[in-house]
Amino acid sequence: MAIPRQLPNAITVARIPLAVVSFILLLMGGPHGEADIALRWTAAIIFVVGISTDWVDGYLARRYEIVSEFGKLWDPIADKLLTGAGFVGLAILGEVPWWMVVVILVREWGITIHRLMIANEHVVAAAWMGKIKTVAQGVVLxxxxxxxxxxxGVPSFSVVTLVLMWIVVILTIASGIDYVLAQIRGARKVAR
Incomplete structure (x- = not known):
């Protein structure tokens, strides 16, 4: 069965409006304890559907050998928009610490900006550690x-969330270091 060549890219791009809608509904729903449960469920389900498409577009692109430079570049950007909106929304609602969100966002967008800066030279696909980090972020969010x-119960839920956030912060920092080291090794190979 043939699939349209642009289907994986269309799925990637669809994550961007899903990020916006999920973020808005999350804020409209309010923090736990006083949340509008219907809005919170809707925001969460939209997020889960959006983050699940990350696996779908990658699978389709590899399975049907239609991996594109566009997909390699925009897939991680769409992921970062979706996860970043989720983390910022939770921080605004006071459900996760701002400092953790800032650490995550600095790493995510720092590497994204670097990828965009070198896109003319070559496109850097996500490494295995970055993929593990993305999965962990999706699960925790x-x-x-x-x-x-x-x-x-809110207290138990909050403790589990905080422990999971620590895991995400550690994975985010570790994958950022892995990315930087890979870029240094790559630059040394080119220089030889």
Missing amino acids: SWALLPFWLWI
């Missing part, structure tokens, strides 16, 4: 966005 506190 799904946990934090879905209103599980209704069944678990």
Whole structure:
């Protein structure tokens, strides 16, 4: 079965409006404890659908050998918009610490800006550690966005969320270091 060559790219681009809609609904829903549960569920489900498409577009591109330079560049940007909006929304609502969100965003957008700056030379695809970090961010954000506190209780939910956020921060920093080291090794090879 043939699929349209641009389908993976269309799925990637679709994550951008999903990020915006999820973010707006999250803020409209309010923080846990006083949240409009319907809006919170809707924001969370839109996020989960959006982050799930990251796997779908990558699978389709590899499976049907239609990996494109556009996809290599825009897939991580769409991921960062979606996850960044989720982290910022949770920080605005006071559900995760701002300093953790800032660390995550500095790493994410620093590397994205670097990728854009060198895009004319070559496109840097995500490394395995970056993919693990993205999966961890998606899982933790799904946990934090879905209103599980209704069944678990806010204090227990908040403790689990904080522990998960620490894991994400550590993975985010480690994958950032891995990216920088890979770029240094690559630059040395080119210089030889």
